[in-house]
Amino acid sequence: MLRQQVDSSGKSLAVLGGEVLVSKAQTGVYLAGKVPTEAFIVALIKATVRPELRERRQEEALALREQALRPAPRTTPRAPAAPPPGAGYAVELAAAHARQIETYDRLARALEQRAEVERAKNNSDKLVMVLLNMIHQLDRRVTDLVKERDQLLARPAGEELESAERRLARAEEQEQRARAELERAEEKQRQAEVLEARLTDQVLRLADELDRLRAGDTSSPLETLPVLADEPEASHFSADPVGDDIDAVLARASAVNDEDNTTLTRVTSELNDPAEGVVQDNPEGLDSLEDRYNHAVNVREAGDPKQAIALFDELLADYNRTLDPDHPNILNARYSRAVSMAEVGEPKQAITLFDELLADYKRTQGPDHPSILDIRYSHAVSVREAGYPQHSVALFDRLIPDYRRVQGPDHPGTLKTRYNHAVGMAEAGGPKRAIALLEELIPDYTRVQGADHLHTLQTRYRHAVSVREAANPERSVALFDGLIPDYTRALGPEHPSTLNTRYSHAVSVRQVGDPERAIALLEELIPDYTRALGPDHPSTLNTRYYHAVTMVEVGDPERAIALLEELIPDYIRAQGPDHPSTLRARHSHAVSMVEVGDPERAIALLEELIPDYTRALGPDHPSTLRARHSHAVTVRKAGDPQHSVALFNELIPYQTSAKGPDHLSTLRARHDHAVGVRETGDTVRAIVLLNELIPDCTRALGPNHAHTLRVHAYLDGGLKAPARP
Template identity: 45%
Template structure:
């Protein structure tokens, strides 16, 4: 017969049987051996028999059970060929436990297995097991937080790389234009921004690789820990007997959210925001790396001390069906889709992302951060492929899911709402886009602040779509306020300030104030020439607007003179029509000439 406090099979500890009835003790030890032989935990048994885990612990601790309990435990733990025999043995033990013989006169029954040494040893083992369980739960929570951080970081970094690639493309075009125009002062500033953006892109890719690796490691360690937690939980259940379970009310583990960090404003606020975001990404990766490394060391030491062996799939395993995608290298497919899209084939990128969305949803689930990121990229390249309505519909669904999963105030929810409004306008519904931007401005102002870059950008798009929806006066007023705020925040010489002033002048003319538009263009031309150079395409475009609205204001002779000088300068600087920007193509020049001729009549 096994000693009190030991199992009859695999060496897993049991609390000593607490009963003065020797037949009840024999029944409890008989049933414990059946549980040990089956290899089942008490939690699993509770799912197979009509008794709770607490009731199972109490009855296996020495309390005389019912017939239904005995039958249920035997049926759940004994193979079918032996089941009838084991039932008979258990029923005989139960009968003896219910009908114990009277003790001989002058003797008293002594509870078996309740010696002081056994109880002290069991209590010490309970304390040690509970400590190990608490530590494992804390480790699991730390790994869950690390994996969640990495998943969110992956989404942010993928989007950041998108933004940086677009920024590099735009700055490269601007640099080339300045090189042709010979504007060396402005060229140096643009080159610095371009070099910075290229460096940031490389840094973002490095942090993305780190985040993906940390997510994979955290998920693998969490799976190992789950096995350990289940074992420790069962050990504790075996030791508890009829005492309350010490792990029924373990304290919850929470993590305080970090407050948002405002980004600085300077002559290159977009680059500063990206640097700040990269610094935070690097800090998150560093913190998660420390967490993963610490728990890896602790698990290795603990497994070595306890002899617990946890087998991982070997590298050569062919069992890859429905594993986390991090183990199936999906990033090669993402990188390929991005490469194809940026190489000039957005339709192919769209189709690749459509396949990725289906795979991510099937394997990771529809609410997984990586699935959401892939859906965002799919919508982006759908719009880039020329299907604005299709992109709008994809963003419509994604906005709802982002709000449900991440919250209405989450950065990714706000970003997706911005893209939804943008594609809605591109699909031809300027009024709907205007209304979407109106709601987004209110939320971005509340969450990010009125002076944040994203808030200002949304206000610019709102003003643009307001004008497109037919409200030139409303658009003019919106641009008036935005030009003042961008001048205050970014400075008079910032590119965004100059762009807003151009749009303000344009909508002022459309609102019926041709003289006001003319005067605004006059001031803008001077600043464009000073900042960008007299031969910059932006300066030429402002001169075009100035000539047009001068004619509309009634000074037709002066408008013709301005147009003649502009035509000569444009030909000298830009050459043939095919080399000219859209604002100065032959169609635009013909339109300007026709309007000037009309005003001269």
């Protein structure tokens, strides 16, 4: 009867829900056959029946409700009678009702799953913030305990020193655990976002279907979310109560991560299992695979992507034996493997993997799935790291509007993509445009994530670097002077980002023309990097590298060569012979040979290096081109300008194609080519080349850029050119 009144009124469930003060889902359930409350009947009759008929219809409906609540006693069953007229319609009605119930059950389960995923995501969001704060506190605690231990070392050995050392070791171990749990929580965030998008789509589809069938849900699963039990308070005496509290929080964090992992794994399995609700033969197998996946991610984040690749290869082999090729777990593992490939210095292989993965995600998840945006983002970053910044900028130009449309302008992914777009712009030879983009982005990061958030500080850091690259090292030094205290306050003095900012500050100081102060800053920094990150960490090795090459500028190339000869074996051991940093150190070692008057030795080293660069990074990579440039210049300095000119004739087209005609590296190659032409005795041709070069330098770099002035000085008669930036 109630269904008939609703159909006659022409009102939808959404409209009725507001008039009867009952949810659309609850209204659908009552109309599908559940006995309604008296208040619901009164409200529905009032909303759907004309005033002159309301009293009668209400009496009829309440009488039917009374009959439903107090059915007549069952009688002895009789033989089945012949179906009355209209029995076919009754069968159809029963089938429609069954479809309503089935759809309602599916919607209810989807809502429960979405609620579970939302809870897991909220847990991860909160956990990330807690762990970030804990890591900051542990950084400070380790620093304080180091100071306490150092003070006690000056005294006779005793229990206080042993206690301080135990607490220090415990704090360092706790920091490692906190970072591991942070990585797990961040991975859970990403997995939850993927699942939430799938479930939201499923809920919308089922709700539309249910609206057509006039059925719905009866309760909100958000009201019955599980809660982890509180940790019992410790009652025993402890010599390190702060450490005990931290252990308790870490145990809690691990429990939350474990619970969320179980939830997300189960929901993922249910979504991809057509026989929903069927118990798997080996549920432990999936948990084990998920644990292995998390372990591989942790290994990668801990700085060993090469080992992570091996773990992902083994994991994918097992995944492919037990899961469908399009299962989200397989796609996630392939994505993480591609990211690891980029991190081991193989961006071209990573690009191929991302291209393959992108096609599979689009086919299975749709073009606007959040994971597709992430893959496109990683793909664009890898293109830049492969030495194609202009192509990377084009990819980011297309990606940013999609991120804004799908995720919103303030979503972390949107902001991150804008940041890397600016980085690519700087590497493509447009530092001024990069500065403008970063100056637009910094206020947005500050507003959305806060002034002390890592991403806000990171954007300010990149802005300071771009300012230096735009030939304004004095302003860059000032920006770093303001940034270092903020990093120290927000993240601690030995946080990697704080140390990296101090490193870049030293680089800018060097470019201002004060290499002695830069060396002093680097010599203070190297022990801090070694203590905080270890002697084989890339940042430690890179700081030693920069310290060595700065020695050349203070007139001590012999010391630079000695430092590089100590450093190169460490690079090879820690990062491998084909890692870009290893190759860069070999390049600087070769160039330093020219400074000590041995260009022949430099040429031999460069001729060994260029094939290694080409094999490892490709012929168009900026580092390969830089090594070829050094080789051509060194050949000229060794007294063979004709060979040098031939080398530059081969190099400049590569340089123009890879970096663009206005990039500083291209303009430098053209200048050194003109110098070589002049030294072959063809002064007229050299003057023509320089006169063509000056307008391009002025347009691309500005009239007061050091390189523009250098070309002018050389053209004016071979005057001593200003130092290269």
